[in-house]
Amino acid sequence: MSFSDNIRRVTPYTPGEQPQRKVIKLNTNESPYPPSPQVVEAIRAIKASKLRLYPDPDCRELRETLAEEYGLEPEQVFVGVGSDDVLSMCFLTFFAGKKPVLFNDITYSFYEVWADVYRIPFETVPLRDDFSFDPKGFLKENGGIVICNPNAPTSLEAELADIEKVVAENQDSVVLIDEAYVDFGAHTALPLLKKYPNVVIVRTMSKSRALAGLRVGYAFGSKELIKALHDVKFSVNSYTLNMPALVAGVAAAADREYFEETVDRVLVTREKTKEALRSFGFTVPESRTNFLFAKPPEGTSAESLFEKLKEKDIYVRFFKKPRLSDYLRITIGTDAEMEQFIKVLQEIL
Numbered sequence: 001m002s003f004s005d006n007i008r009r010v011t012p013y014t015p016g017e018q019p020q021r022k023v024i025k026l027n028t029n030e031s032p033y034p035p036s037p038q039v040v041e042a043i044r045a046i047k048a049s050k051l052r053l054y055p056d057p058d059c060r061e062l063r064e065t066l067a068e069e070y071g072l073e074p075e076q077v078f079v080g081v082g083s084d085d086v087l088s089m090c091f092l093t094f095f096a097g098k099k100p101v102l103f104n105d106i107t108y109s110f111y112e113v114w115a116d117v118y119r120i121p122f123e124t125v126p127l128r129d130d131f132s133f134d135p136k137g138f139l140k141e142n143g144g145i146v147i148c149n150p151n152a153p154t155s156l157e158a159e160l161a162d163i164e165k166v167v168a169e170n171q172d173s174v175v176l177i178d179e180a181y182v183d184f185g186a187h188t189a190l191p192l193l194k195k196y197p198n199v200v201i202v203r204t205m206s207k208s209r210a211l212a213g214l215r216v217g218y219a220f221g222s223k224e225l226i227k228a229l230h231d232v233k234f235s236v237n238s239y240t241l242n243m244p245a246l247v248a249g250v251a252a253a254a255d256r257e258y259f260e261e262t263v264d265r266v267l268v269t270r271e272k273t274k275e276a277l278r279s280f281g282f283t284v285p286e287s288r289t290n291f292l293f294a295k296p297p298e299g300t301s302a303e304s305l306f307e308k309l310k311e312k313d314i315y316v317r318f319f320k321k322p323r324l325s326d327y328l329r330i331t332i333g334t335d336a337e338m339e340q341f342i343k344v345l346q347e348i349l
């Protein structure tokens, strides 16, 4: 026996690279645009002397602003340090049973890591061959369900009717729906909240609201489930979001106009980039996210293309995993960045 036997050992999640020099960065699905001018103003107005105080442990103003924006009660809103923190708290709170938690075989790879670190049994449910969502695999005994919609890294949206089927047939389980990308043209499961008390929807300000650096995520659910989340949060760390993040989060949540305008710009650039890639012979499914999941033309390997782009200071994401290693995940940047990307691609191909 040694201390080594008492160490919790896990294989951690690997985030995309954050190179510290200037590159065209299309590898972690950040917004290519700055946050709302109202966020910038709110951060400027922060008094540094206030930093001696703890932030509001209830995050009341941020929860109230989000509740108002989405037509809910503040007691139905939970906030955390990015949606990774929110999801982690959800795993810890809702999946404390003995039956396996179910999620897709190809999805956000962090789910497996949380299940592992919290010792939660899990089983994966395969997507169809074309990566589409198949509700059938979720119609069996389980201790909870996680669905990423639209899914990452495939960029595809599941039918809301299929998600409802999973929720309706599993009313003894909490069904987490990770909507990190829903703002980019997908259908939200929010209407299901009114009908089913077992649904929790998780969102983030990292992508569509350009706040990845501040770490603000949130969840919507019934008052009962949100209270359970708060009880666990207050048992781990009462002061999760720092004061500047709370201030900026409120300003970002309140500026609907800027949010819609920047999201629309991303959508226009996404469709243009998709057409350009298809004209080069790439296979590109219809994305409902701020990235494209693209398979290079016959004779070009995704991995070598990933390496060659990197040599030219263009970073995209490549997953050396079964079913994914034929594809690249390409974040939508500004028009100028995507034009440069297409130009370099043309030279390489």
Ligand SMILES: *Cc1c(COP(=O)(O)O)cnc(C)c1O
Residues within 6 Å of the ligand: 029, 081, 082, 083, 084, 085, 108, 148, 152, 178, 180, 203, 204, 205, 206, 212, 215, 216, 217
């Ligand atoms: C980016 C992402 C998250 C985490 O985002 P945060 O920056 O932690 O809010 C969660 N789920 C999916 C599917 C994501 O792509």
